[in-house]
Amino acid sequence: MTAPRLSAVDVARRVARDIPDGSYVNLGIGLPTLVADVVGPDKEIVYHSENGVLGMGPAPAPGEEDPELINAGKQPVTLLPGGAFCHHTDAFVMMRGGHIDVSVLGAFQVAENGDLANWATDEAALPPAVGGAMDLAVGARQVLVVTTHTTRDGRPKLLPRCTYPLTAAAVVDRVYTDLAVLDVSPGGFVVREVAPGVTPEALQAVTGARLTFAPDLTVVRPD
Amino acid sequence: MTAPRLSAVDVARRVARDIPDGSYVNLGIGLPTLVADVVGPDKEIVYHSENGVLGMGPAPAPGEEDPELINAGKQPVTLLPGGAFCHHTDAFVMMRGGHIDVSVLGAFQVAENGDLANWATDEAALPPAVGGAMDLAVGARQVLVVTTHTTRDGRPKLLPRCTYPLTAAAVVDRVYTDLAVLDVSPGGFVVREVAPGVTPEALQAVTGARLTFAPDLTVVRPD
Amino acid sequence: MIDKRVATLADAVAGVADGSTVLVGGFGNSGVPVELVHALLEQGAGDLTVVTNNAGSGESDVAALIRERRVRKIICSYPRSAGSVWFEKFWRAGEIELELVPQGTLSERMRAAGAGLGGFFTPTGADSLLAEGKEVRVLDGRRQVFERPLPADVALVKADRADRWGNLVYRTAARNFGPTMATAAALTVVQVREFVELGALDPEAVVTPGIFVDRVVQVAP
Amino acid sequence: MIDKRVATLADAVAGVADGSTVLVGGFGNSGVPVELVHALLEQGAGDLTVVTNNAGSGESDVAALIRERRVRKIICSYPRSAGSVWFEKFWRAGEIELELVPQGTLSERMRAAGAGLGGFFTPTGADSLLAEGKEVRVLDGRRQVFERPLPADVALVKADRADRWGNLVYRTAARNFGPTMATAAALTVVQVREFVELGALDPEAVVTPGIFVDRVVQVAP
Numbered sequence: 001m002t003a004p005r006l007s008a009v010d011v012a013r014r015v016a017r018d019i020p021d022g023s024y025v026n027l028g029i030g031l032p033t034l035v036a037d038v039v040g041p042d043k044e045i046v047y048h049s050e051n052g053v054l055g056m057g058p059a060p061a062p063g064e065e066d067p068e069l070i071n072a073g074k075q076p077v078t079l080l081p082g083g084a085f086c087h088h089t090d091a092f093v094m095m096r097g098g099h100i101d102v103s104v105l106g107a108f109q110v111a112e113n114g115d116l117a118n119w120a121t122d123e124a125a126l127p128p129a130v131g132g133a134m135d136l137a138v139g140a141r142q143v144l145v146v147t148t149h150t151t152r153d154g155r156p157k158l159l160p161r162c163t164y165p166l167t168a169a170a171v172v173d174r175v176y177t178d179l180a181v182l183d184v185s186p187g188g189f190v191v192r193e194v195a196p197g198v199t200p201e202a203l204q205a206v207t208g209a210r211l212t213f214a215p216d217l218t219v220v221r222p223d
Numbered sequence: 224m225t226a227p228r229l230s231a232v233d234v235a236r237r238v239a240r241d242i243p244d245g246s247y248v249n250l251g252i253g254l255p256t257l258v259a260d261v262v263g264p265d266k267e268i269v270y271h272s273e274n275g276v277l278g279m280g281p282a283p284a285p286g287e288e289d290p291e292l293i294n295a296g297k298q299p300v301t302l303l304p305g306g307a308f309c310h311h312t313d314a315f316v317m318m319r320g321g322h323i324d325v326s327v328l329g330a331f332q333v334a335e336n337g338d339l340a341n342w343a344t345d346e347a348a349l350p351p352a353v354g355g356a357m358d359l360a361v362g363a364r365q366v367l368v369v370t371t372h373t374t375r376d377g378r379p380k381l382l383p384r385c386t387y388p389l390t391a392a393a394v395v396d397r398v399y400t401d402l403a404v405l406d407v408s409p410g411g412f413v414v415r416e417v418a419p420g421v422t423p424e425a426l427q428a429v430t431g432a433r434l435t436f437a438p439d440l441t442v443v444r445p446d
Numbered sequence: 447m448i449d450k451r452v453a454t455l456a457d458a459v460a461g462v463a464d465g466s467t468v469l470v471g472g473f474g475n476s477g478v479p480v481e482l483v484h485a486l487l488e489q490g491a492g493d494l495t496v497v498t499n500n501a502g503s504g505e506s507d508v509a510a511l512i513r514e515r516r517v518r519k520i521i522c523s524y525p526r527s528a529g530s531v532w533f534e535k536f537w538r539a540g541e542i543e544l545e546l547v548p549q550g551t552l553s554e555r556m557r558a559a560g561a562g563l564g565g566f567f568t569p570t571g572a573d574s575l576l577a578e579g580k581e582v583r584v585l586d587g588r589r590q591v592f593e594r595p596l597p598a599d600v601a602l603v604k605a606d607r608a609d610r611w612g613n614l615v616y617r618t619a620a621r622n623f624g625p626t627m628a629t630a631a632a633l634t635v636v637q638v639r640e641f642v643e644l645g646a647l648d649p650e651a652v653v654t655p656g657i658f659v660d661r662v663v664q665v666a667p
Numbered sequence: 668m669i670d671k672r673v674a675t676l677a678d679a680v681a682g683v684a685d686g687s688t689v690l691v692g693g694f695g696n697s698g699v700p701v702e703l704v705h706a707l708l709e710q711g712a713g714d715l716t717v718v719t720n721n722a723g724s725g726e727s728d729v730a731a732l733i734r735e736r737r738v739r740k741i742i743c744s745y746p747r748s749a750g751s752v753w754f755e756k757f758w759r760a761g762e763i764e765l766e767l768v769p770q771g772t773l774s775e776r777m778r779a780a781g782a783g784l785g786g787f788f789t790p791t792g793a794d795s796l797l798a799e800g801k802e803v804r805v806l807d808g809r810r811q812v813f814e815r816p817l818p819a820d821v822a823l824v825k826a827d828r829a830d831r832w833g834n835l836v837y838r839t840a841a842r843n844f845g846p847t848m849a850t851a852a853a854l855t856v857v858q859v860r861e862f863v864e865l866g867a868l869d870p871e872a873v874v875t876p877g878i879f880v881d882r883v884v885q886v887a888p
């Protein structure tokens with residue numbers, strides 16, 4: 001794979017395009033957080049955080065941080081007019097109860113049937129930790145995954161079956177990587193878009209699962 | 224039974240004596256409601272109503288009623304300073320979760336093992352209705368029953384086993400009637416107090432269950 | 447742009463289909479979304495399953511829906527009251543189905559639906575006729591009955607104030623079933639006394655966040 | 668007369684027994700009842716089961732309890748963080764037990780305890796390792812795992828203001844687990860920034876009603 005990969009911000013821009021105006025959205029820690037920075041000002045999006053914040057605004061100006069007003073990634077945030085606080089149990093009612101329109105999650109692995117592994121690897125040296133990942137994966141109306149197409153050492157993350165412990169089975173709707181946009185369909189991954197310069201053959205070569213290419217395959221437009 | 228029966232207010236006064244200062248109390252519809260009127264001013268009691276009111280005060284002055292601020296009996300009430308509103312589900316968390324210290328309920332029948340029947344008779348002409356009776360019976364730390372000792376046509380209400388459909392099994396702690404105060408013990412009803420002029424024989428004669436009389440049996444002092 | 451405010455009661459109940467399950471807030475005469483229920487009557491949907499604490503009283507709201515034969519089934523805790531004549535008439539005639547649920551279980555079943563849970567065990571009613579046909583299990587030393595979520599197509603709720611995002615606050619005991627019902631329906635419709643600007647409701651004191659609300663209509667008090 | 672205010676942090680945590688299950692509020696550094704946890708450290712109770720979202724960080728609060736070997740077991744959703752060195756050290760040495768629970772399930776299990784329920788089925792984690800050994804059932808077309816209530820002996824909670832009845836309001840996201848934990852413990856102890864007169868809190872905006880609270884202590888901010 002020699003074609004340049006999309007930057008994290010470009011992938012976030014591509015995700016942002018798929019989020020409808022007026023959505024209730026939860027952005028997972030890491031790459032997904034970038035999405036909020038690139039959603040256009042024409043859209044009114046209500047961001048949810050599992051620690052009990054609905055209607056998060058941009059990061060506070062330096063010096064303006066409130067140490068108690070944080071998001072799930074423990075970063076200081078602000079609250080928009082119209083925002084509201086709730087307790088943890090109610091925040092998870094929103095998640096598990098299907099009230100979040102879009103959940104954008106990171107992933108270690110995604111299987112062609114939509115299985116998601118994003119909470120544990122096979123590394124036994126660190127204590128396990130799950131947080132809200134499983135609730136987000138089972139509860140949101142749409143589960144979008146943002147991830148690099150391969151691991152740092154080049155192994156595929158899109159697989160016939162996950163080898164890491166599952167977060168949830170058959171939940172992922174769409175995957176955005178630095179090489180492609182793929183839908184999870186009953187027949188497995190369908191590639192909708194590829195990054196500029198990426199050929200179907202090259203994409204298949206770095207993907208563990210067998211890919212189908214959409215008849216109207218296009219090149220990713222991040223903007 | 225020719226001895227005069229205690230008045231409803233006298234029975235309420237007797238119940239009130241058993242409610243400790245600082246208690247969280249739910250008073251059922253009917254006779255139990257009288258208790259609030261006779262609790263001494265030396266006690267601070269927080270009254271709970273299952274429709275989401277905690278800290279009810281006395282009835283409003285005529286003309287001051289708020290049609291939305293009612294108790295479970297649908298009567299207008301007031302809220303004391305320190306009172307709070309909650310939604311129905313939370314009001315029942317308080318009840319079922321064991322947070323109410325004392326629940327005072329009416330009864331059709333009480334069995335000697337503490338079984339309570341207070342929601343349905345064997346009358347099939349009326350549609351069944353249960354309300355919050357079952358939640359109150361299973362959830363409160365102490366379940367006190369206030370009832371006439373016999374039905375209007377003289378049949379006993381304190382029985383070896385209830386013949387009406389159960390509200391809950393083995394929940395009643397103490398029964399206050401117009402003739403006696405009885406504890407539910409592992410060995411059945413133990414009479415603690417009798418109304419003035421009521422003999423053990425006369426009480427047993429109007430009671431379906433076999434009574435034990437406490438060694439320190441006294442006469443009910445309603446005040 | 448999020449704006450859940452609708453202009454008329456007809457807009458508020460537009461699209462409710464025959465055969466819907468409809469949650470109707472209120473306890474006694476407190477917190478009943480009277481105008482929304484009348485709009486639903488006008489709208490014409492029938493064959494409804496209505497979930498509400500009481501079964502209506504007099505000639506108004508749920509009683510009117512029953513009178514006009516729009517209600518196939520009532521799920522409630524206390525259908526019997528001085529004024530519940532229409533319910534009783536049809537019930538005696540076997541023309542309306544009744545599912546009786548203890549009040550706390552009714553509320554908790556709607557919460558389970560809104561919370562995405564598959565059901566729960568409760569001690570309430572476990573030793574009663576209302577547990578018949580249901581799974582009963584001893585947990586923590588007491589008999590508990592398995593109760594299933596109660597989701598709905600539509601919730602009709604009365605609140606006091608709302609902003610355009612659908613954030614709600616209520617008034618005194620009129621809050622009752624509203625916050626729970628709002629979570630349990632695919633379409634949550636709310637009538638309020640007053641619209642306020644976005645940001646006017648204290649974020650610490652919002653009772654129903656707008657995420658649970660689809661349409662809000664103002665009704666003159 | 669109801670007065671749940673206590674004068675000192677030592678009074679607030681008096682009587683906590685060895686072997687207790689202790690709920691500790693907070694998410695990251697938001698809403699952590701730091702002073703109460705330090706008072707518990709001082710008080711000396713050991714062999715504790717601590718239920719809290721994270722496993723402490725640095726040398727403060729839960730991390731200090733772990734460092735001083737007071738904690739037999741942690742029940743949490745996310746024990747791993749940059750500063751969770753004491754937890755990791757004991758965990759690697761096999762000297763502290765870990766029960767990992769998905770965050771929403773952790774909160775819901777405490778709610779079930781406070782609500783008097785026997786357990787619930789949830790889709791969360793049903794297809795994961797965390798469902799191993801638990802009952803899994805297909806309900807509403809999806810696999811769901813049976814989770815049991817998580818009651819406790821003590822809850823340590825941070826709120827913002829309280830009155831003498833123990834009514835509480837919180838501040839921003841510091842609310843997090845507080846309202847649920849307050850319902851789930853036999854003894855709920857709260858630290859607040861400020862005491863207010865009875866009646867000063869808006870009855871429409873009380874988040875935790877005093878019925879769930881046993882002791883409140885003021886801690887200078």
